[in-house]
Amino acid sequence: MSVLFAFLHALALLLAVVTLAAFLTWVERRVLGFWQDRLGPNRVGWQGILQVAADMIKIFFKQDWIPGFADKPTFIAAPIIVLASVLLAFAVIPFGNGVDIVGALNVGLLFFLGMTSLSVYGVVLAGWSSRSKFSLLGGMRAAAQMISYEVFMGIAVIGVVMQAGSFNLEKIVAAQTHIWFIVPQFFGFLAFFIAGIAEAHRLPFDLPEGENELGAGFHTEYSSMKFGMFFVGEYAGIVLLSALSVALYFGGGHGPIFPPIIWFALKSSFFVIFLILLRAALPRPRYDQLMSYGWKLMFPLAIGNLAVTGGVMIALGQ
């Protein structure tokens, strides 16, 4: 019975996340529209809210084409890896109110880092198995960008782990009852958030896709629902990044009056909107700029943050 319940619980969360991600595609276009003095999609349903359904119908009925020159098994596996790794990472997010699946997993944060590393494989394999130049270039960029940004993402969150004394995300949230980690770990948050954007290959760090130079980058050859999986994976990645930023640095579900899940959702949506705002506001850096930001600016920043955190903790005798 409890097995069945756990299964249904997981299924419900998965469905919720996928629906949310699909819904975000409409939110993004609408909000981007307003920020560019346009209206965005507002025709299907009230204020265009059913645009998602229309897009779904369209994308399901598109021809699902695999190029003859592609490496078929890998080509099919790549989008599955991307979507699955992002969705699996949601298992450890501590939403509170019993919504989360294993928020108290003792290696929760490591599990998240592992899953984001896995999603790199999806992107790289997609680029490689397409056997087209644009896709391969996109895949190579993804590999270099995501692996180098992952390095200091890991280092940046270590500061939080040191202060909370655990990899358990629920304990990390519980450790922020008095003060959110954004205050002592500000630079850590900066490094984490920027690395997170690069991990989710969102604008301004969408070099693996780079529409105006690489066609569509690593998913140039993908069509129909296989493309849809990348798409949903990207938006689920945004939600994941926002949720994790909230859990690690903004006190998770802590807040007055409302139950934790409401606070968690509110804070997460703030970050989702902020990520969309970044897309509207910032240009894409050149590839060498991206690499040098990563290694020469963010990496030392994360290391420095780690050293200072350690020093202060020793000085305070914790």
Added chain:
Amino acid sequence: MYVLTSLRSAWLTFKHLFHRTETVQYPEQMPYLAPRTRGRIVLTRDPDGHERCVSCYLCSAVCPCDCISLQRTSAPNQWQPEFFRINFSRCIFCGLCEEACPTSAIQLIPDFEMSEYNRQNLVYEKENLLIAGTGKVPEYNYYRVAGIDAFGKHKGEGPAERPPVDPRGLMP
């Protein structure tokens, strides 16, 4: 540094949330089209109600897309076209035909709503193109100002014409 400038541009972008949107909600809200807008092509008539086109083929020759096809009638001393066909699926609405036309017969008007489900229906024949009025050039009648014998007007009787010179009467 990067972070601060990025945040500043993010803030500037955010403020656009409260600006007026520029979108024109097209089918409900029609934009104003200036009379000179280059849209659907029509063939006009002169003030007397005759077809203006004299089958000179200039429009068809100048058209960069080769989408005008016409043929002069075989009747003697008649100059109107036997057929006049414009393929709007190729036309780019450049207006060169209008510029080339010596009689102001062919004119572009401010209408662009010509969608069809069947591509063949975009080929307009003369009866689809010809309108009853004079279009954008109300007074103009080519035969009145062309300086030739036509429609009961003799040489030199037109508005800005002088009587023809008699070459034999010219003394040195």
